[in-house]
Amino acid sequence: MPIAKFAGLESRTPRGAADPELVRRTTYNEEQLPLVLESESDVDLPAWIAAHREELRADLHRHGALLFRSAQRPDFDAVVQAFSGELVEYQGGAAIRSRVGQNTYTASEYPEELDIRLHSEFCYSNDWPMLLFFQCDIEPQDRGQTPIADNRKILAAIPEHIREQFAERGLTYTRGYGYNRTWQRSYETESREEVEAVCAREGRTVEWIGDDRLRTSERRAAVAEHPVTGEKVWFNYAHGFHISRMDSGIRDALSTSPEDTDEQLWPNNVYWGDGSEIDAETITVVNDIVEQHAVQFDWREGDVLVVDNMLAAHGRRPFSGPRRILLKIAESYLATQGVQA
Template sequence: MPESIFTETKIPYHQKHYNGDFFPVILSPKLNITTLSYDITVFTEAIKAHKPWLESLIHKAGAVLFRGFHVTTADDFNDVVEAFGFEELPYVGGAAPRNIVVGRVFTSNDSPPDQKIPFHHEMAQVPKVPAKLFFFCEVEPGKGGETPIVLSHIVYERMKEKYPEFVERLEEHGLIYTRVLGEEDDPTSPIGRGWKSTFLTKDKNVAEERAAKLGTRLEWMEDGGVKTVMGPIPAIKVDKSQQRKIWFNSMVAAYTGWEDARNDPVKAVTYGDGKPLLADIIYGCLKIMDEESVAIPWQKGDVLLLDNWAVLHSRRPCNPPRRILASLCK
């Protein structure tokens, strides 16, 4: 096997320690980037050569940040994603307004950058979720705009300790998510994806068929929009690869962030039996997520790989410019 070009680095105050392990793991080139420039081909070939080791890192840590590897364009980022060899997952059923950039790469969320996006597992409200997420910083924000991440099993453990009856009820009933979609995308909203792009069709009958496969019921509205009702969906799942329970839901994201001209976030999520959730517990959960989260400021060229079963992510507001690209994998 070729010699590895990777070395693990530390960023003080921007990593957590759990059982002696760092979260996230940060990998940089072994040699100083000013004395030897690793181009994109060297990086992608190193990924292919050391894929089992890299996969073991992501399995153990939940998140790996690659920094300093001269990933400069969307095409470079697409090459990095391809080098890992994970199968692509189409973005069907998600809420974020996004646009394809190149290959398997799209914009992460086209909503205004001054809006916060709360913690969530990607597409947690649909049956088929991505196993891996890639993010790439094409244009770093001047201030703010971080992507905080938090380990899902840590959130579950702390919630079960603080709110045992609530967690028990979640495990019994799950959650129902309700969201109203317009016909077309609304880039002013963080959940502004219209039903045509959500279900990749302009045909209402096809949309209903695809929604049914996602466990979603559609209620058509006079203005051409549609109310989507998803669930009941389990809110606590088991990460089989780690044999531990995880906080796998969009409860906080829906209750605190699913707000626009069509949606009232308080009505966006309920228990699986239709009864309302308690606001103080939801905000208590948000506090736990904030306390346990890590938010490394983006630098141009950063590539962040997340295990979507292990890690929730969010977005802090910022002033433009900021351009973060993404890719989803099975």
Template sequence: MIVVNGPADWKPLEIEPDGVEPSVLGLVEYLRGQADFGEVLTREKVVVFRGFNVPEQELEPVMDLLLPNRLSYLHGTSPRTKVGSNVYTSTEYPPEETISMHNELSYSHEWPSRLFFYCATAPATGGATPVVDGELWLASLDPEVREAYAGGLRYTQNLHDGLGLGRSWQEAFETDDQEVVESFLDGGEADWKWMPDGGLRITTQIRPSTLKHPVTGAEVWFNQSDQFHPASLGNDMAAELAQIMPPEELPQSVAFADGSPIPDEYVLQVRDRGLEAAVDVDWRQGDLMVVDNVAVGHGRRPFTGDRRVLVAMSG
């Protein structure tokens, strides 16, 4: 078993050029000199590379080394733009909004083990990517909340057919082929049905609220209940929709595994304590970051100015 830092004193590992030139060639040289970057990432949980001055058009050789099995963003809920081969913009929510902590695709039956972030354009102010140790996040919650979540969660999604609230099923699954979508959902034993208007309703089978890390065995908070719950919707229009529409008709919603509602105060505690326990990673142009998606949750702080951060993921 790999020994990792305790969650109370954890922070990301930052690596700058040392003995190699500050360039994409220098970073590639450094990475090829590492016996096992996966072991480093498991131990450190988040690794940030600064000062290597990697241009966006030269990311491929770096990603080839850091993401051995690059995945598409299938079943994704957040608005993104695909800009390359399984490379996407980070979530395109308004800059004044905070994106709460989450583990990517933890509501799905398939999630990436590793995330890659690249800063193409640094914001004028703010815009950090906060990261939170999943053990610390779990420990920060009241026992009552942890116990209530122990039985797991059910997520519901309503994906429209091209016109409506949230994402379309074509965007979420990157296909126009219904059979491809059905095969993916059947693989995760989800309940789904095509709606009369051409949309798709998905109700997952039970998903866990916590997960044991496959290498370290550490139990971590691992779900996206606060992002699916109406109580934590971040803007007035969304909150108004939640008041006039039943949860099962919203673009996304969540309940406990037995179908009972999750109290608002539980969801808000999960959201707020995750953000409070997080460590901010501030961006400079050309920075790169790799995240263990099981061990660590991530989010986004509000910002001003232009901010362009690219994201990729691997199994």
């Protein structure tokens, strides 16, 4: 199914104080995602964000994502500080990415020809960032969009019998580390003891296999409640982890051995919470619904996309040529609950 792009942008007058430099715009797509805020002339974007922080956070909860597009490339650190400032580290995640600065990462280092399915960061963990900040560092010339979808609408669109199964049974995610995706890279340590401590803290079982390979397992909910809006959201990555969706490109990128014949070390898989298998047909239904709700835009250098990680899922389209998107993650979910992460 083709993915909707911005058919056009409609100017709107900003609510609150008059700000002639920054024009609020909204998409014509049915999902109303993201809300676009575009500057037609020079503006101190971080200062503007700081001055309108509460209004913008309300907009984020309403739409799920905000796209800031400025005439001049804004300072990424300053934008994030103005909107949140409470950064967290990417440690123990499933993606392949590199740290490029203090709490700044490449968004993804999967091979460029692969389509990365829409997901919410760390939805397979006991804690996750509430906010994701992306900045376009090198503008792609051929595709390479970051599609997004509203998790509230996805949940509502899932057939009731499937939705109830996921909500009642939960999920168990398994991951293997050891060849392309190593545990040293994912956990940013050379110490097995540190990995074990992190996993114990996060309720993740650890199994060491052979000399230097790792298998983890964790049981998680599939549906969650947003701590601010109180809305129920589809919050799992079954359609990305399930073995039926592990195409050869993703498998090669994440493979744990050159032959990848050891079932214990299969890169990713997901089961019902009790460990029983999920049928591929169910996963196909979910994947199709997620894709049907996806919308996307073409990146411009300097763009900053802010995503509420529970309200909206994100992915990556294939591309060719130069492309670099940077990522910062902020505001621990557990911290919003008053729990020490």
